[in-house]
Amino acid sequence: MAEKEGSFWTTLPGILTGLAALLGAIGSLIGVLVSLDDDPAPPPAPNSTVAEETASPDELAASRIAFLSDRTGDCDVHLVSADGSGEEPLTDNGAIDLRPDWSPTGQHLAFASNQDGDFDVYIVDVATGQQRAVIDTDTDEKGPTWSPDGQQLAFSSTRDGATEIWAMAAAGGAEPVQLTDLNRKSVSPDWSPDNDAVAFASNADGDFDIYVMDRDGSDVRNLTGELFDAGADEFDPSWSSDGERISFDGQRESQDFDIYVVDPDGSDLGNVTAHSADDRRSSWAPDDSRIVFGSDRSVPPDDTQRGCSIDTRQMDLFTVSADGSGPQRLLSNEADDSSPAWGPLP
Secondary structure: OOHHHHHHHHHHHHHHHHHHHHHHHHHHHHHHHHHHHHOOOOOOOOOOOOOOOOOOOOHHOOOEEEEEEEOOOOOOOEEEEOOOOOOOOOOOOOOOOEEEEEEEOOEEEEEEOOOOOOOEEEEOOOOOOEEEEEEEOOOOOEEEOOOOOOOEEEEEEEEEEHHHHHHHHOOOOOOOOEEEOOOEEEEEEEEOOOOOOEEEEEEEEEEEEEEEEEEEOOOOOOOOOOOOOOOOEEEEEOOOOOOOEEEEEEEEOOOOOEEEEEEOOOOEEEOOOOOOOOOOEEEEEEOOOOEEEOOOOOOOOOOOOOOOOOOOOOOOEEEEEOOOOOOEOOOOOOEEEEEEEEEEOO
């Protein structure tokens, strides 16, 4: 009998070990079957401009803002950190530069310049300052904006007589493709972060409104025409990094421009700034927490000197929280600082 008891206790650990192995195998099999039912996580889009869910204060402060300034004599592209430090010129070509826009990687800026007489689209390497013309015609091309994959540029052009929105390969070479055919004036395009749509301003319905179209130019819809009084103008749309809001400058109940935000379907209009001055040309921080814009609120009323954009007088750069709180002046000087574009996180 002792021998039987010894045999049992000798064998029991082996039995338990076997049972544990069997249970582990069953658990692994269940995990595999469950994973087969789940949709695989989509791979991240190349050069995605969608912001991280959180950005540290240091990261946001170190991100850079491109803007126009005439502090060196001509209207050139300048850079400054989001905390207002490290301001420096990027271009100095003896011409008028307009409306810089960051590539998704933050390595390049696209802008318009009249170096050859009319306005053409150029790309500048941020690290070296080297420039190249992407398109050079006898007509005006302005307001370039990068697609979120970095492969294309949309811009306005007068090449067919009217000012329409066109798109072309950022590398150049291929013929541009016309996106709008509204036979009016369509300007300042901005590509959506999901690469599916382009927002722009146009006077196709009389005054200037904000429109959105599919990336191929189809399904054009007016977002703001019913939101503002007849005769009021809305310009310069800018998509938030998550694609859920579009900021723009518009007139409402006064001749002054304020910064507004609206959903891409034209709903939920919000007023970000409400000031007795012109607030123009907004751009979102990469984490969508703040908006940078140009404003003449610090310029004396009797100072009528024109700024770098033909439809504005001298301006200064301000940032404000996306809910309209905490406005802050970014730079303090007597030059025109305007048309900002907030770059990606470092």
